[in-house]
Amino acid sequence: MPRFFCAAALVSDTALELPAGAARHVQVLRLQPGDSITLFDGQSADEFDATVTRMGRSDVAVQVGQRRTVAREPARQIHLAVGMPANDRMDWLVEKATELGVASIQPLMTERSVLKLSGERADKKVAHWQSVAVAACEQCGGNLVPVVHPMQTLAQWLKSPSAQSDTPHRLLLSLRAGSTPVASLPAGLAPVWFLSGPEGGLSIHEEDAAIAAGFSPASLGPRVLRAETAALAALTLLTQP
Structure with missing residues (x-):
């Protein structure tokens, strides 16, 4: 139907x-x-x-x-903050993240971001991504449409209530030594915010700023994944019951 x-x-x-x-x-x-x-x-x-x-x-x-x-959403709310990949890859990321059950998406402009917009152009792009999320819900059976938040710079977002919340799990996808495997996150219902970079990842300075804001480095393993692949791989692991 x-x-x-x-x-x-x-x-x-x-x-x-x-x-x-x-x-x-x-x-x-x-x-x-x-x-x-x-x-x-x-x-x-x-x-x-x-x-x-x-x-x-x-x-x-x-x-x-x-x-x-009809409950078709993951038991745990997963919120994605992502350095926007270029071209149509962000469309694809929003679509697939919605299919996997993401609760919200925060598009970020970072030091290495290719896509950097402001004003009316940024608003139109966010509205487009919101429509992509709606279409994905229509297709996959999801009844809760994830909110695509207005674009922010990473520095702005790290000072926002979302990034500064008391959510017990705030993860930074990182290749730095000592990062905790995403798959080892304890099971439970507590919401998760996870931060992922654009092409080339976040800079060392940006990772340090995120850690200072309370994010814990988390790893998907030793392989270097594309920006959109890394975000979706983490989301897949985090939405498992």
Whole structure:
């Protein structure tokens, strides 16, 4: 059954005009009155059966049916702060991280970042990545859409409430000697923030700043992985039950 993100209040046994984005997707699939779909609002584990009741030229009406609470998210919340890889690799990273169940994504500009944006261009790029996350949730069955936060520099973010939180697990992906294997993180439900660099990794100065802010160096092993591969490998390990 096709799934659609619906940024509107969903209530069983009510009629609803779909928001523009969801309506457009229904029309692209050439669905017809009587066809069944699934709706979710991205804010909870709830999803709703719905039936298309009208197809207009630019609008779609549905009848919202039964609500189901379906837990498809990892038991532990994993938050990713990442030095943005260049070109389309960040799109791919956002998509795959969403499929794996990331709770939020913080795009960072670092010393070695190729992608450095500000103002309206940065806002548009973040909005694009948020739409990528929505599409990934529609595809994979996730009901909680991860938040893609506004871009920040690493220095700015390390001073933010997120980086300075009392979360017991704050990890820095690093190749430095003595780093703890990511796979050895104790099991549990405590949230995790993990910080990963762009192409070329974080500089020594940036790693030192992250450690001073309370992040612990963590390793995926001796091999040097691409920026997007490293982030997803860590996320895969951290979301295991």
